[in-house]
Amino acid sequence: MKIEISKMLQKKKKQILDLWMKNQLKDANLREDLMSNDELRIQSEELVDALLKKLTDENLADIESADFENVYEILSGISITRARQGFSPRETGTFVFSLKDALFETLQQELKSDPVALYDATMKVNKLIDSFGIVTFETFIKGREEVILRQTDEITEISTPVIRVWDGILALPIIGTLDSARTQVVMESLLQEIVNTSSSIAILDISGVPAVDSLVAQHLIKTVSATRLMGAECIISGIRPEIAQTVVHLGIDLSNVITKSSLSSALKHAFSVLQLEVRKKQKENYSLKNM
Amino acid sequence: MEKIPILKMGQFLLVTIQVDLYDRLALNLESDLVQMVSTTEARGVLIDISAVSIVDSFMGRIIGNIASMSKIMDAVTVVVGMQPAVAITLIELGLPLSGVHTALNVEKGMELLKNKILVNGEVPDYDDDEQYDNLDGTE
Amino acid sequence: MEKSRITTTTNSMTILTVLNKDNFKIEKEQDVVPFRNRVKEHAVKIGMGLVNQTKLITAASELVRNMLRYANGGEILIEVVSKIRENGIRLTFTDRGPGIENVERAMTDGFSTGKSLGLGLPGAKRLSSEFTINSVVGKGTIVTIIKWKNG
Numbered sequence: 071m072k073i074e075i076s077k078m079l080q081k082k083k084k085q086i087l088d089l090w091m092k093n094q095l096k097d098a099n100l101r102e103d104l105m106s107n108d109e110l111r112i113q114s115e116e117l118v119d120a121l122l123k124k125l126t127d128e129n130l131a132d133i134e135s136a137d138f139e140n141v142y143e144i145l146s147g148i149s150i151t152r153a154r155q156g157f158s159p160r161e162t163g164t165f166v167f168s169l170k171d172a173l174f175e176t177l178q179q180e181l182k183s184d185p186v187a188l189y190d191a192t193m194k195v196n197k198l199i200d201s202f203g204i205v206t207f208e209t210f211i212k213g214r215e216e217v218i219l220r221q222t223d224e225i226t227e228i229s230t231p232v233i234r235v236w237d238g239i240l241a242l243p244i245i246g247t248l249d250s251a252r253t254q255v256v257m258e259s260l261l262q263e264i265v266n267t268s269s270s271i272a273i274l275d276i277s278g279v280p281a282v283d284s285l286v287a288q289h290l291i292k293t294v295s296a297t298r299l300m301g302a303e304c305i306i307s308g309i310r311p312e313i314a315q316t317v318v319h320l321g322i323d324l325s326n327v328i329t330k331s332s333l334s335s336a337l338k339h340a341f342s343v344l345q346l347e348v349r350k351k352q353k354e355n356y357s358l359k360n361m
Numbered sequence: 362m363e364k365i366p367i368l369k370m371g372q373f374l375l376v377t378i379q380v381d382l383y384d385r386l387a388l389n390l391e392s393d394l395v396q397m398v399s400t401t402e403a404r405g406v407l408i409d410i411s412a413v414s415i416v417d418s419f420m421g422r423i424i425g426n427i428a429s430m431s432k433i434m435d436a437v438t439v440v441v442g443m444q445p446a447v448a449i450t451l452i453e454l455g456l457p458l459s460g461v462h463t464a465l466n467v468e469k470g471m472e473l474l475k476n477k478i479l480v481n482g483e484v485p486d487y488d489d490d491e492q493y494d495n496l497d498g499t500e
Numbered sequence: 501m502e503k504s505r506i507t508t509t510t511n512s513m514t515i516l517t518v519l520n521k522d523n524f525k526i527e528k529e530q531d532v533v534p535f536r537n538r539v540k541e542h543a544v545k546i547g548m549g550l551v552n553q554t555k556l557i558t559a560a561s562e563l564v565r566n567m568l569r570y571a572n573g574g575e576i577l578i579e580v581v582s583k584i585r586e587n588g589i590r591l592t593f594t595d596r597g598p599g600i601e602n603v604e605r606a607m608t609d610g611f612s613t614g615k616s617l618g619l620g621l622p623g624a625k626r627l628s629s630e631f632t633i634n635s636v637v638g639k640g641t642i643v644t645i646i647k648w649k650n651g
C-alpha cells in the first residue's frame with residue numbers, strides 16, 4: 071500500500087512544530103529584539119496549522135493549487151508585518167525555509183524504510199516550501215515599497231509647508247534640492263493656498279536650497295510666473311551671495327522676479343506693497359516726559 | 362447663437378466666462394468686447410475665468426488680444442480668478458500672458474483697475490472712496 | 501483577466517498594456533469640447549490628479565485644433581494604458597491632411613504657418629509624459645501622447 075504522506079505529516083503536526091521552533095530558537099540570528107518567542111510560536115503554529123489542514127497527496131505536488139490560498143494569505147500577512155517590524159528579507163526567508171528542515175527530519179524518520187518514497191516526498195515538500203519562500207519575498211518587497219511610498223509622501227508634504235505669515239501674505243521655506251517633481255508639489259500647494267487664503271503675496275524662501283543651477287532657476291521662474299497668472303505676487307527670498315554669483319555666472323535672467331536677500335526683507339517689501347506699517351508701540355508716560 | 366454676456370459696471374466692463382468656449386464663441390467675445398469698450402468708453406475690462414478649466418493657446422491668444430486691443434483704446438484689462446491647475450498648465454505650455462494684468466478675484470480685480478486708472482493721473486468718479494488705501498482688499 | 505488584454509511593446513522594452521479603447525471622430529469645431537470632456541472622463545476614472553488632467557486636456561485641445569485647422573479633422577483613439585504599476589491615458593491623433601514638411605521646425609516654439617502662436621506642438625510635448633509625431637507630406641499626420649497618472 072502507498073503511504074499517504076499528507077496524512078502522516080498531519081499526524082506528526084506537534085513534532086513538526088516543535089522541531090521547527092527548536093531550529094528557529096537555536097539560530098544565532100534569532101531576532102528576540104523584534105519578536106518575543108511566544109509571538110514567534112503563535113506565528114509558526116498558525117502557518118503549520120493552515121498548511122497541514124489543507125495538505126493532500128494531490129496538492130502536495132501542485133504549488134498553484136487553490137487549496138493553499140489561505141496559506142499564501144497567512145504567509146503574506148506574516149511577511150508584511152515582519153517587513154514593517156524591521157526584519158531583514160534574509161531573516162524572513164530563513165523563517166520559512168527552516169520549516170523545510172523540520173519537515174525533512176520528520177519525513178526521514180517516517181520513511182526510513184522506503185528510500186524511493188522518501189526521495190519523492192522530499193522533492194515535493196522542497197518545491198512547495200520554495201514557493202512559499204518566493205511569496206514571502208514578493209510580499210516582503212511590496213511591504214517595504216509601501217513603507218517607502220508612504221515616507222516619500224510624508225516627506226513631500228512636510229517639505230512644503232505653506233505658512234500664513236500675515237493676513238494676505240504667505241511664506242514657503244524650501245529646504246533641500248528643488249527638482250522638477252518637487253517644484254510641481256511646491257507650485258501646487260502654494261497656488262492652492264493662495265486661493266484658499268486669498269493672499270496676494272507669496273514669499274518663496276530658498277535659503278535652505280543647497281544650490282541653484284539653471285534648472286532650479288527655471289523651476290523658480292515657473293512658480294513665480296504661475297503665481298502671477300493667478301493674480302498674486304511671488305517674492306523669492308534667501309538669496310545667498312553664492313547663489314547670486316552662480317545666477318549671474320550662468321547668465322540666468324531673474325530681472326522679472328522680485329528677489330530679496332532675507333525673509334525679513336521680503337516681509338518688509340510685502341508690508342509696503344500692502345501699505346501696512348509696523349511700528350514700535352510708544353509708551354505714553356515716556357513720550358510725555360520727553361516732550 | 363449663444364453669446365457671452367458683457368456687463369457694464371460704471372466705467373468698467375465685466376465678463377464672466379461660465380462655459381468652456383469653443384472657437385467661434387471666443388472669437389465673438391473678442392469682437393463684442395472691443396465694440397463695447399468703444400461704445401461705452403469703458404476704462405477697464407474685467408474677465409472672470411474662475412469657472413474655466415481649460416485655457417489652451419487659442420483661448421490664451423484671445424485673452425491677450427482683448428488686452429492689447431483694449432489698451433490701444435485706453436482701457437486696462439484684468440483677468441481674474443484663474444484656477445491653479447490652469448496657471449501651472451499655461452506656464453508649461455509657454456504662455457505666461459505677460460501683457461495681461463491679473464487678480465485673485467473680481468473684488469481685487471476692481472481694486473486693481475481703480476488703482477491703475479488712478480495712477481494714470483485721473484480720478485474716476487466713484488461713490489465710495491475708501492478703498493484706495495486698502496489695496497489688498499481684505500477686511 | 502490577463503488574457504483579454506492586448507499587449508504592445510514600446511521601444512524602451514517595457515510592456516505596455518491597453519486596458520480600454522475608445523474612438524472619437526473630429527469633423528467640426530463643436531466636436532472639440534465634447535472630445536475634451538470624454539478625455540476628462542477617462543482621466544478621472546483612472547484617478548489622475550487635477551493638474552495632470554488639465555495638462556493632458558490642454559495638450560489634447562492643441563492637437564485636436566491642429567487637426568481641424570490644418571487637416572480638416574480626423575480621428576482620435578483614446579486608450580487607458582498601463583505600464584508596470586502606473587496607469588495613464590494614451591491619445592493617438594490621426595489625420596489625412598497635407599502632412600508637415602519640416603517636423604523639427606513645426607516643433608519649435610513660435611513657428612506657425614497659421615498666423616497663430618506656434619505653441620501647440622511644442623507645448624503639447626511639454627505637457628505630456630511621452631510624445632511622438634509622424635508626418636508624411638501628402639498623406640497625413642499621426643501624433644501620439646501619453647500622460648501617466650502621476651507624471
Ligand SMILES: Nc1ncnc2c1ncn2[C@@H]1O[C@H](COP(=O)(O)OP(=O)(O)O)[C@@H](O)[C@H]1O
Nearest residue numbers: 566570599606612613614616617618619620621
Ligand atoms: N495636423 C497637422 N497637419 C498639418 N500641419 C500641421 C498639423 N499640426 C501642425 N501643423 C503645422 O505645424 C505648425 C505648428 O503647429 P502648432 O505648434 O500647433 O502652432 P500653430 O497651430 O499655432 O501654428 C502649424 O502652423 C502647421 O503648419
Ligand SMILES: [Mg+2]
Nearest residue numbers: 562566620621
Ligand atoms: Mg496649433
